[in-house]
Amino acid sequence: MVPPPVDKRDFSHLAAIIILLLKIWTTRSCAGVSGKSVLLYDLVFICRYLDLFLHHVSIYNTIMKVIYLVSTTVTLYFIYFKFKTTYDRNHDSFRIELLILPTLALAFVWNHDFSVFEILWTFSIYLESVAILPQLYMVSKTGEAETITSHYxxxxxxxxxxxILNWIYRYYMEDYLDWISIVSGVIQTVLYCDFFYLYITKVLRGRKMRLRENI
Structure with a gap:
């Protein structure tokens, strides 16, 4: 199965990457940023776009894939090398092998086709659904998040x-249903529910997001 073309919805993801890059570059600091989450997203893009030069969909599609890969890798460079003295390793302590190994095993069990590219693509979908957990875990340990990190x-x-809205639309308009993407997307969205509430009730009102008072 060839992954669907990147469309305009992906600009929100690109916006997240740009927000994070600008935050690190302008402040010259990686404080509050989980390098492990960024590492997982980089792994997601590498596995998903291994066929970058094998299956050409469109120039737009190729450019977006390259941007995702390059920008995420640059972010990793900032965190682990250029601004490594500002990186909070003590709070970024989530064990990512607990995410990588189960999602990789699931990709071998539940996929559309038992082939190398398909399994890696499926693995990227599963891993993406939980890749934000190290960042959320880091925020929970520190008890707060900077406004710019909250925007990210x-x-x-x-x-x-x-x-998710797109899947609903495609189901009703095209009778298309991909349970792997749907289940993974729902899980990822559920993980954000508490964060969305805090973002709307605090950050959008000009207040700094704090978690400890809600625990």
Whole structure:
């Protein structure tokens, strides 16, 4: 199965990446950012776009894939090398192998076709659904999130919400149903529910997001 072309909904995901890059570059700091979440997203894009030069969909599609890969890798470079002294390793302590191994195993069990590219693509879908957990875990440990980090998380969450709306539309208009993408997308959106509430009730009202008072 060839992944569907990137469309305009992906601009919310691109916006999230740009927000994070600008936050790191302008503040010269990675404080509050989970390098592990960024690493998981980079792994997601690498596995999903391994066929980048094998299956040409459109120039737009290719450009967007390259932008995702390059921008996420640059973010990793900022976190682990250029601004590594500002990276909070103590709070970014989520064990990502607990996410990678189960999602990889599930990709071997539940996929559309038992082939290398298909399994890697399926793995990327499953992993993406939980890739934000290290960032959310880090926020829960520190008890708060900077406003710009909150915007980054919101952009990531709304990106997946838009995809759920797209799946509903395609089901009614095209009778198309992909349970792998749907289930993964729903799980990812559910993980954001509490964050969405705090974002709307606090950040949009000009207040800093704090979690400990809600625990």
């Amino acid at each position: 998380l919101f952009a990531l969450g709304i990106y997946r919400f838009f995809y």
